[in-house]
Amino acid sequence: MLAFGAPVAGLNYLDRPAAFGVAENALGQIALAQVTKPGKAPYFDLPGGAVDGDETEQEAVVREFGEETGLVVEAGLLIDTVSQLFLKSDGQPVRNFGGIYTVKVTGEKPALKVEDDHTLVWLDPRDAVVALRHDAHAWAVAAWMRRG
Template identity: 35%
Template sequence: MLQPSGQIRDHAPTANSLVPGAAAIVTDDHGRVLLQRRTDSGNWSLPGGAMDIGETLQQCAVREVKEETGLDIEITGLLGIYTDPAHVIAYADGEVRQEFTVTYLARVTGGTLTVSDESTEVRFIQPTDFAHIPIHDTVRLRLHHHAEHRDTPYLG
């Protein structure tokens, strides 16, 4: 179980909610990937979050990237759909959320790189540096899939 603090437990509670979410792998002209260092766990992560009523998952990804990084993006493809029932996040209010994230590929179209209240740092990072920074396993899987340059999206 991944708690908001980023801690993993061997005995995860049973999920009691499933909330659709979107994330984006945003790359620059040098192949670096946009990551944010989360305030709650200290881990580096892809920008993304929960879908709001009245928006599509693509709109969710665009909104979340803007809110969390200050950058405007355009969706260019689909990396995959991630629904691992073993990945749950336990919140202090009693919600235990099962992962349901669609991860898109995207490019920057405008904006200014800015840190939000959800992060302590936001920057483009070389893939060769991923092994040397704290990244949750579920995000590492997405970064690995991106590095594989898959012909088809991951469905899992």
Template identity: 40%
Template sequence: MSDAIPVFGTPDGEAPYRPRPAAYGLLSDTRAKLAVVRIAEETGTEHDLPGGALEAGETPEAALAREIVEETGLALAGTPRLIARADHYWIKPDGTRLLNRAHYFAATPGGDIGGKIEDNHTLVWLAPEEAIGLMRHDAAAWAIGQWLRR
């Protein structure tokens, strides 16, 4: 993994962007498909890697495990491996401006343990090349490319 952290997106300069540490998983199944969450928003459907923001005092690894369960119901098997970091500027649908400071982990999915709480998130398994074209953030698409090169 390179020490340089790429930055995606461009701040619009209208208001400050709040730093948001986050963790995302690149989980593959036995068919070499990648776990992707399909997110139903009022503005339409988006796709992202499972994961999200760190809570206060949480490590990226702990946030990853929690977010995977919340979004997919899956546990992680084994220890996730950090494969990339990236920053990206993002304006949420509610207008919140974020500088997402993402950690991307290669991880192995375990079984479904329940616990899924995000009703607008649906787990889908896609070929990585297809997932790249569907990602709502360029940083996530880039991370999939890094994962493919591992």
């Protein structure tokens, strides 16, 4: 597993199984979630998030894509398994760990979108590598581009 992020001394990081996806549109752009939290600068993540209960990573990617973007997707091949240390918006130290997958967009279902602070944005993958908040996500997009 590739590990990203430097721990802050004195903090205990909560381990959180998570999965994310890289979805490409017909223009060669990839889907990102622009996250806007009150009093914070907006940031970009790959759509995805925590694996709930008995879900598989692939099921979590499909659910999270819907909740964050309103897109209906199918999880495809694993790009890689990564971990990322970070501080959540509320300051909680977390270590996300799990797979980043290629995903295929099969439709749109706006009713799936429940996360009002997330907005679907399509970016050129090279721009996404620079814009993404997490190094693990940027690395996965670069690996996805290199592998074709």
